[in-house]
Amino acid sequence: MNQIEENPYLQYFIGYEGYKDEPPFDSSMMVHFRKRLNLKSISEINEKIFKTQKDKNIKRPKKDKDNSKAGGESNRGKLIVDATCAPADIRYPTDLSLLNEGREKAEHIIDVLYEPLKGKEVKARTYRRKARRDYLRCAKKKKVSQKELGKAIGKQLRYLRRDLRHIDDLISKSSLKLLKKKEYKDLLVINELYRQQQYMYENSTHKVEGRIVSISQPHVRPIVRGKARASVEFGAKISVSLINGYSFLDGLSWDPFHESIDLIKQIEKYYNRFGYYPKSVHVDKIYKTRANVKYCKGKSIRITGPALGRPKKVVEESKKEQERIKALIRKDERDRIPIEGKFGQGKRRFSLDRIMTKLACTSETAIGIIFLVMNLEKILKDIIFFFIGFIAQSLKKAKKSYDFA
Secondary structure (H helix, E strand, O other), X not given: OHHHHHOHHHHHHOOOOOOOOOOOOOOOHHHHHHHHOOHHHHHHHHHHHHHHHHHHOOOOOOOOHHHOOOOOOOOXXXXXXXXXXXXXXXXXXXXXXXXXXXXXXXXXXXXXXXXXXXXXXXXXXXXXXXXXXXXXXXHOOOOOOHHHHHHHHHHHHHHHHHHHHHHHHHHHHOOHHHOOHHHHHHHXXXXXXXXXXXXXXXXXXXXXXXXXXXXXXXXXXXXEOOOOOOOEEEEEEEEEEEEOOEEEEEEEEOOOOXXXXXXXXXXXXXXXXXXXXXXXXXXXXXXXXXXXXXXXXXXXXXXXXXXXOOOOOOOOOOHHHHHHHHHHHXXXXXXXXXXXXHHHHHHHHOOOOOEOOOOHHHHHHHHHHHHHHHHHHHHHHHHHHHHHHHHHHXXXXXXXXXXXX
């Protein structure tokens, strides 16, 4: 928005006849624009762009000598598959901070519902100052014992329960129509948050189905990744396939899932794009389930990685064969590196490491657009390299003809 306001070229691009030092439209218009572009339409655009480039410039996947024994005659190319998380822009959630935020929002809802009853009835006590003081007493400590934390959570649960009871009483006397759409949504989320936190508090556990980690973005779920930097991330889990440097978003879910269940679907999408199955599928160990191995064997596809089951005993007769298999596994791991680089490109340059949109639908659109833009950049690089090669070849020919003359 600010770039359009101060850039005359962008203003000319959107149809302005002259320069204007004012915003062209309200910033909320971008939200409505993203809502109209859902993830399905973005994926269709991405597929059409890839099909156009495939027909014009992209060469058909070459036959791989290393895979010639494993795959069928009609199978060609490599499919690289992996999954990652696109973290949402939320604060790191703790039970205490979530309960405090829910309590503050509940107190605001009480104020709104009590407004028409002011002067007619006595307002119920919420003890908001005392509740805030109890929260800060625990939150500001550098080191908090489990006993102190448990007591603080219990107090916030009781404060929130009292507030929700007051809201129920006010609804019978006032009207829910006084609440804005966002406030009503917050009320529903707070009730579910209280139920989950009360269950975990009573059962001394930190796990509950559909756990809410953000009141403003209740669709976000914790995704256990087991990475060194962050063992748990909070956002959408996505399945991605990489073909000839072009990435495709094949699956997106806000709930945790085992990425191996998407492999068969991704292989079928490869078949729909090219009309044949890949010669080999390069995946992580987690994808190599018995169901996936059986499917790939039926389609004459070599799935990378070590064989399932107990490792075979090394004997002198099979030593050379096992060394060949180990070398092939190492080569397959190197071939799988580009998809990790693609994730790094998306997270460092295209904001895949923090999705700033707040709604589930707009976040899905933002993630889809990131992969679309990365593919467009790949096309631009191919065009630039083509012209550089063409110019270099022309200069080389001109130099040879000059030397000959």
